Amino acid sequence: MNDIILKVEGAHTFIGQHHILQGISFESKADAVTVLIGRNGAGKSTALRTVIGLLPSSEGRILFKGIEIQNKKPYQIARMGIGYVPENMGIFAELTVEENMRVAMLVEDGPAAQRLERTLDMFADLRKFWKAKAGNLSGGQKQMLAIARAIVNETSLLLIDEPSKGLAPILVDALIEAINQIKEHSVVVLVEQNFFMASTVGDYFYILDDGMVVHSGLMEELVRDEELKRRYLGISKAED
Amino acid sequence: MAETMFRRWGRELTIAGAIVLFLLPLIGIPGKTYLTLTIAGLAMGMLVFLVASGVSIIFGLMDVLNFAHGALFAWGAYVGFTVFKHLMNWVEADSVLQNLAVFFIAIVAAMLVVALLGIVLERVIVRRVYGFHLFQILITFGATIVLVELIRVFWGPNDEVMTVPLTFSRNWDIMDIVVYRYRVICIVIGLIVYGVIQLILKKTKLGMIVRAGVEDREMVQAMGHNIFLLFTGVFAVGAGLAALGGLAMSIFSLQVYPDMGGTYLLFAFIVVIIGGLGSVTGSLVGALIVGLAYNYVAYLVPWAAAGVNIMIMIIILLIRPTGLFPAGK
Amino acid sequence: MAEPTPVQIFHTEEKRMQYRSSGFFLRVGLLVLFLVVPFLFPSFKTVDLAMQIIMFATLVASFDILLGYTGILSFGHGMFFGIGAYCVAFLIGKYGMPSYFNLALGFITAAVVASALALLISFLSLRVKAIFFAMITLAIAELAIVLATKLSGFSGGEDGISIFMPGIFAVSFTLGDLMGLEITGRVVTYYFILLFCLGLFLAMLRFTHSPLGRVLQAIRDNTQRAEALGYKTFLFQAISITFGCVVASIIGGLYAMWVAYVNPESCLGVLTIMLDVLLMVIIGGMGTLYGGIVGAAFLKISQTFLPDLQNLAKGLLPHAEFLHNILERWLLLFGILFILVVVFFPKGVIGSVRDYMAGRNRVLG
Numbered sequence: 001m002n003d004i005i006l007k008v009e010g011a012h013t014f015i016g017q018h019h020i021l022q023g024i025s026f027e028s029k030a031d032a033v034t035v036l037i038g039r040n041g042a043g044k045s046t047a048l049r050t051v052i053g054l055l056p057s058s059e060g061r062i063l064f065k066g067i068e069i070q071n072k073k074p075y076q077i078a079r080m081g082i083g084y085v086p087e088n089m090g091i092f093a094e095l096t097v098e099e100n101m102r103v104a105m106l107v108e109d110g111p112a113a114q115r116l117e118r119t120l121d122m123f124a125d126l127r128k129f130w131k132a133k134a135g136n137l138s139g140g141q142k143q144m145l146a147i148a149r150a151i152v153n154e155t156s157l158l159l160i161d162e163p164s165k166g167l168a169p170i171l172v173d174a175l176i177e178a179i180n181q182i183k184e185h186s187v188v189v190l191v192e193q194n195f196f197m198a199s200t201v202g203d204y205f206y207i208l209d210d211g212m213v214v215h216s217g218l219m220e221e222l223v224r225d226e227e228l229k230r231r232y233l234g235i236s237k238a239e240d
Numbered sequence: 241m242a243e244t245m246f247r248r249w250g251r252e253l254t255i256a257g258a259i260v261l262f263l264l265p266l267i268g269i270p271g272k273t274y275l276t277l278t279i280a281g282l283a284m285g286m287l288v289f290l291v292a293s294g295v296s297i298i299f300g301l302m303d304v305l306n307f308a309h310g311a312l313f314a315w316g317a318y319v320g321f322t323v324f325k326h327l328m329n330w331v332e333a334d335s336v337l338q339n340l341a342v343f344f345i346a347i348v349a350a351m352l353v354v355a356l357l358g359i360v361l362e363r364v365i366v367r368r369v370y371g372f373h374l375f376q377i378l379i380t381f382g383a384t385i386v387l388v389e390l391i392r393v394f395w396g397p398n399d400e401v402m403t404v405p406l407t408f409s410r411n412w413d414i415m416d417i418v419v420y421r422y423r424v425i426c427i428v429i430g431l432i433v434y435g436v437i438q439l440i441l442k443k444t445k446l447g448m449i450v451r452a453g454v455e456d457r458e459m460v461q462a463m464g465h466n467i468f469l470l471f472t473g474v475f476a477v478g479a480g481l482a483a484l485g486g487l488a489m490s491i492f493s494l495q496v497y498p499d500m501g502g503t504y505l506l507f508a509f510i511v512v513i514i515g516g517l518g519s520v521t522g523s524l525v526g527a528l529i530v531g532l533a534y535n536y537v538a539y540l541v542p543w544a545a546a547g548v549n550i551m552i553m554i555i556i557l558l559i560r561p562t563g564l565f566p567a568g569k
Numbered sequence: 570m571a572e573p574t575p576v577q578i579f580h581t582e583e584k585r586m587q588y589r590s591s592g593f594f595l596r597v598g599l600l601v602l603f604l605v606v607p608f609l610f611p612s613f614k615t616v617d618l619a620m621q622i623i624m625f626a627t628l629v630a631s632f633d634i635l636l637g638y639t640g641i642l643s644f645g646h647g648m649f650f651g652i653g654a655y656c657v658a659f660l661i662g663k664y665g666m667p668s669y670f671n672l673a674l675g676f677i678t679a680a681v682v683a684s685a686l687a688l689l690i691s692f693l694s695l696r697v698k699a700i701f702f703a704m705i706t707l708a709i710a711e712l713a714i715v716l717a718t719k720l721s722g723f724s725g726g727e728d729g730i731s732i733f734m735p736g737i738f739a740v741s742f743t744l745g746d747l748m749g750l751e752i753t754g755r756v757v758t759y760y761f762i763l764l765f766c767l768g769l770f771l772a773m774l775r776f777t778h779s780p781l782g783r784v785l786q787a788i789r790d791n792t793q794r795a796e797a798l799g800y801k802t803f804l805f806q807a808i809s810i811t812f813g814c815v816v817a818s819i820i821g822g823l824y825a826m827w828v829a830y831v832n833p834e835s836c837l838g839v840l841t842i843m844l845d846v847l848l849m850v851i852i853g854g855m856g857t858l859y860g861g862i863v864g865a866a867f868l869k870i871s872q873t874f875l876p877d878l879q880n881l882a883k884g885l886l887p888h889a890e891f892l893h894n895i896l897e898r899w900l901l902l903f904g905i906l907f908i909l910v911v912v913f914f915p916k917g918v919i920g921s922v923r924d925y926m927a928g929r930n931r932v933l934g
Contacts, residue, residue: 052462078464090459092452102445103452106464149463305700368912373699377642378851379911385844385904393898502711509704513697550708557696 003030005157005187006051011060011070013043013050020046022211023060028157028204033179033188035202035219037195037233043211044191045087048159051189052084053077064157079106083150083186087161091142093135097126100134104149112153119152122178140171144178151182158188164197176200195233199223207232265536272417277535283423285531286430287492290485291504292511292523293437294478300454300518302471304366305373307380309482309508310501311387312354316483317402317490317500318395319353320346324403331405339405350487351480357387358479362472384501391498399497402490426488430524433481437520450474454518510553516563525564599862600767607759608750618873620759620827622865627766628820629849629861630773634813637856638777639806640789641694644843645706648713649686649814651837653679653821655717655724658831662732663725669735676822683818684811691807710839717833729832732825734758762823769816773858776812785809840900848903851910854917863918875899 006028013021020043028034036044049055051062053074062070069077078084092100101119105112120127123144129137134145143163150158160179164172172194179201182188192198198205202219209232222228266274295309323346324331330342365383369375404422412419441447453460453467461467489504490496511530515522530549538545556563573581606619632646657675665671694702717724724730733739734754738761742754750756776782788795788802796802825831835841849868853860910917916924 054458054462073466073468074458074461075464075466078462084462086459086462090456090462092455092459094455095448095452099448099452103448103460103465104463108445153464299700305698307700307703365908365912374636374640374642375911375915377700377703378847379908381847382904382907382911385840386901386908389898389901389904393901506704506708509701513701517698557693561696 004028005030005065006189007061007063008047008051009061009063011047011050011057011062013046013055013057015046015055020211021050021057024208024211024213025060026206026213026216028187028189030187031183032203033183033190033201034204034206035190035192035198036206036208037192037198038208039232039234040193042208044208045161046211047208048084048161048189048191049086051077052082052159081154081156083153083155083158085146085150085158085160085163087165087191089142089146091134091137091145093133095134096131097134097137097145098130100145100149101126101152104152106153115154116152119148122181123148140167140174143167143171143175147178147182151186155186158182158186159191160188161191162193163190164192164194172197195229262532265540268540269536273539275417276419277539278532279419279423279427281532281535282528283426283430283492283531284534285528286426287485287489288504288507288511288530289430289524289527290433290481290488292508292515292527293433293520294481295508296512296515296517296519296523297450297454298475298478299512301450301457301474302370303373303457304370304475305376305380306366306475306478307377307505308361308383308387309478310505311384311391312358312479312482312501313486313489313504314391314496314498314501315357315387316350316354316486317496318391318486319350319483320487320490321395321400321402321496323349328403331403334406336407339407343405343408346487347484350483354483355476355480358476359472361479362475366475367468367471388498388501395498397498399495402494402496404491404494408491422491426492429484429488433484434520434524441520507549510549512563513553514556514563516565519563519565522563522565596859603763604760607756608748611750614873616755616759618869620762622862622869623763623766624820624824624827625845625849625865625869626862627769627773628817629846629853629864630770630858631813631816631820632846633850633855633858633861634773634777634816635810636850637854637860638782638785638789639809639813641806641810642699642703643690643694643706643810644703644839645690645710646814646817646846647839647842648710648837649683649817650821650824650842651713651717651831651833652682652686653818653823654825654831654836655730655821656682656818657822657825658725658730658732661735662730667733667735667739672735672738672826676819679818679822680815683815687811687814688807690814691803691810694806694810695803707839710837710843714833714837714839717837725832727833729830729835731830734826734829738826758826762827765823766820769819770858773812773816777858781805781808844900844903844907848907848910850917851907852914852917854920854923855915857917857919857923860917860919867918872899 004027008027009025010023011021011025012019012023024043024047026034026036026047036047038044046055050057051069053069053072053076057070060070061068064077064080064082067080069080092103095103101116102108105116125137125141126145126148129141134142137145147158147160147163150160163175163179167175176197179188179190183201188201190198190202192202199219199222205216205219205222206213207215207228214232215228262278265277269277291309291313295306298304298306324342327342327345330338333339361383365379366376369379408422408425410421412421412424439447441451449460449465449470453465453470457467460470485504486500490500507530511523511526513526514529515524515526529552533548533552534545537548603619603623607616610616610619628646628650635641635643635646653676656679657672659665660671660675660678661667665674690706693705697705718727721727736742737744737754738758739754742757744752744757746752777785784795785805787798788805821836824836828835845868849861849864851864852867853862853864914921
């Protein structure tokens with residue numbers, strides 16, 4: 001099954017007068033995790049926000065399961081089955097965990113309830129703090145909540161922006177575990193600066209620099225390519 | 241120093257301060273008058289609350305500064321006035337049922353018409369200036385002028401007398417204290433509205449989405465909700481509430497005039513500053529403070545009445561600029 | 570001798586080009602036009618129109634310092650104008666004899682009172698969000714009108730104050746004929762006000778182009794960054810606001826000199842002065858001092874010809890009662906105009922022209 005679920009072709013995005021994305025193209029295949037990596041300011045987050053429609057792309061096409069979505073509004077895109085976990089997690093702090101999840105759920109029928117159960121099975125802490133205010137959760141728990149919200153509907157594509165940021169290593173392990181489970185029925189596009197995380201979960205990679213894709217391929221190749229890692233990611237053998 | 245002190249003991253200080261404020265006038269006012277004034281103050285506060293809550297939620301959710309709320313308030317009063325004029329026999333009838341019926345019809349008519357006005361306002365005008373506070377103020381200021389002038393076109397430029405439904409204008413005599421019926425009605429209306437809003441916000445899914453939207457508009461969109469529809473809806477509800485306030489106030493003060501929105505909008509803004517943007521409870525508390533303060537001071541030191549609320553606002557601005565119950569933002 | 574830096578070269582070039590550009594000729598032409606109006610079109614109505622345009626253009630420019638350059642919307646500007654008018658009226662009318670000294674004193678008093686109030690407003694603008702600030706200034710402005718009306722013993726109340734000008738400005742003064750025009754006190758007053766306004770306008774231009782002005786624009790565009798760069802933003806904003814308000818009060822004084830009558834409605838009124846200023850600054854263009862000239866000219870000319878327009882409409886469509894009603898309510902028309910301009914031409918005339926020119930330059934250069 002090598003269907004291309006998400007295809008971005010030559011997207012340009014401006015934020016104000018700044019030309020952030022200068023014609024990027026990437027694809028995301030079914031049952032695989034595609035990682036966008038690169039240094040700060042390369043345009044990785046912008047790329048995700050353009051896909052979900054929070055930023056308009058001035059040029060290029062974005063296709064989700066063959067349908068063009070670059071001109072759709074964010075809520076329409078989300079309803080097509082795309083989940084988004086932003087860099088700041090987007091948790092509604094004043095609402096309880098339960099309310100956060102309910103806002104996320106677009107329908108609340110039988111199958112939806114089952115999906116909720118399965119999601120909560122994955123993230124036990126959320127059940128424990130069901131009635132607590134989301135703002136009172138720890139960093140790791142908030143991240144779990146953010147991901148749970150994004151997958152509780154029938155999501156076929158999950159966009160996650162730097163989930164491991166600020167998490168303790170043991171939580172990163174839990175995160176990796178969760179993503180491995182998710183990738184069994186959704187496509188994941190992951191933005192990461194943490195190379196360990198990226199290389200462990202990722203199947204394909206795209207290196208972004210200055211708003212363009214400068215390299216791409218299989219993750220296992222990148223892991224072995226010292227030159228590439230050093231040039232674009234600033235990682236040398238000693239740090240690995 | 242005042243700010244840190246307030247942060248730790250904020251709630252307690254507020255409650256203590258409120259109790260002091262509440263009881264202080266007893267020093268200068270005889271008990272029975274005090275009760276009458278209190279009821280008047282609460283009633284007035286409730287009416288201001290109706291306008292303020294709309295402003296507060298609209299800003300909290302949509303980040304839109306709506307200057308035109310006062311004009312919507314006036315429109316509500318005028319629509320109600322027209323309903324009364326056409327059903328005058330019901331208004332003047334000595335029957336609680338008929339009075340309540342015509343009151344109800346007036347409320348529904350006023351809220352519907354003004355909600356519609358609000359929808360037009362939001363879609364045609366306000367939507368173009370999302371995110372630009374300066375232009376929002378300018379454009380809603382312009383809208384206020386247009387709306388008020390339209391009142392003059394449709395209803396004429398003169399002040400009109402608003403007839404009070406007969407059974408509303410009576411008093412109850414409780415333990416030798418005269419209690420004006422209509423003021424109690426206003427308080428009841430305010431409490432019902434507050435209750436309904438809280439119910440919707442806290443218990444329904446729509447309310448959750450609104451509260452979530454107040455915190456993070458973008459995220460709610462990215463989660464699949466049509467925030468623009470929500471905006472229009474919230475705006476319409478806010479407008480409807482202003483209309484209700486206007487109608488109720490016109491009966492309270494026995495008159496309608498084209499500029500009536502202006503004064504109450506100022507009060508509403510003071511209330512929102514005191515109570516905090518985006519918080520309905522804050523609007524309620526702030527409105528009651530404003531209403532009570534105004535009435536107590538009006539009795540004790542008449543010329544200072546208008547100024548006392550500005551004073552309270554300045555005090556709040558100095559020690560806690562975000563208001564008593566800041567929400568989300 | 571050090572090599573001129575690129576920035577210095579740029580500045581000298583800019584200065585040199587300044588005197589050659591079409592914009593410069595336009596401005597000089599305009600000035601000449603205002604100078605000869607009393608000679609070419611001596612009718613009272615025309616001279617009055619020209620004078621009003623000059624005064625309001627400068628007033629709007631002073632408002633633009635607050636709105637366009639400091640980014641603050643204050644509904645109290647009309648009040649400052651009124652304060653200036655009243656100060657002058659008090660000192661040469663109600664509380665003093667007409668004399669040059671008192672006249673000067675009037676202006677000085679106006680400036681002092683305006684500064685004090687402006688500082689108060691600046692402090693307020695720090696603490697509250699834009700809309701609350703706007704609302705509060707509106708409330709204060711309306712309070713001023715109420716005070717002026719109620720405290721009639723002090724202020725002359727609704728009836729207002731009539732004043733007489735001293736010396737060469739007096740109505741009865743005459744210098745004899747010059748090129749067919751009798752130089753009366755009125756003519757002298759016209760040129761006095763014209764030159765004064767020119768001076769104020771140049772001062773405002775100098776202010777915005779100065780380093781101080783540039784810092785202000787930086788603050789307006791990105792307050793946090795300006796603060797991070799070390800600028801005490803509050804100080805700059807306070808200076809800017811005070812400057813704008815003081816200029817407004819001075820123009821108020823000039824207005825009193827011209828109209829020789831002050832009362833709450835015409836000098837302090839929000840819907841009279843403030844709305845006009847807002848319309849003018851939006852039509853002319855925010856953040857472009859010259860916008861005031863365009864806006865003032867447009868609005869004042871329209872207002873002068875509005876009765877004719879109404880009659881024209883009545884003549885063309887004698888049975889459209891509703892239309893007549895709407896036209897009667899000129900405030901309604903201006904309100905609609907205001908909204909339309911804010912929505913479709915937020916940059917105003919000058920702003921749009923500048924954008925267009927910039928766009929052309931980018932293509933050519």
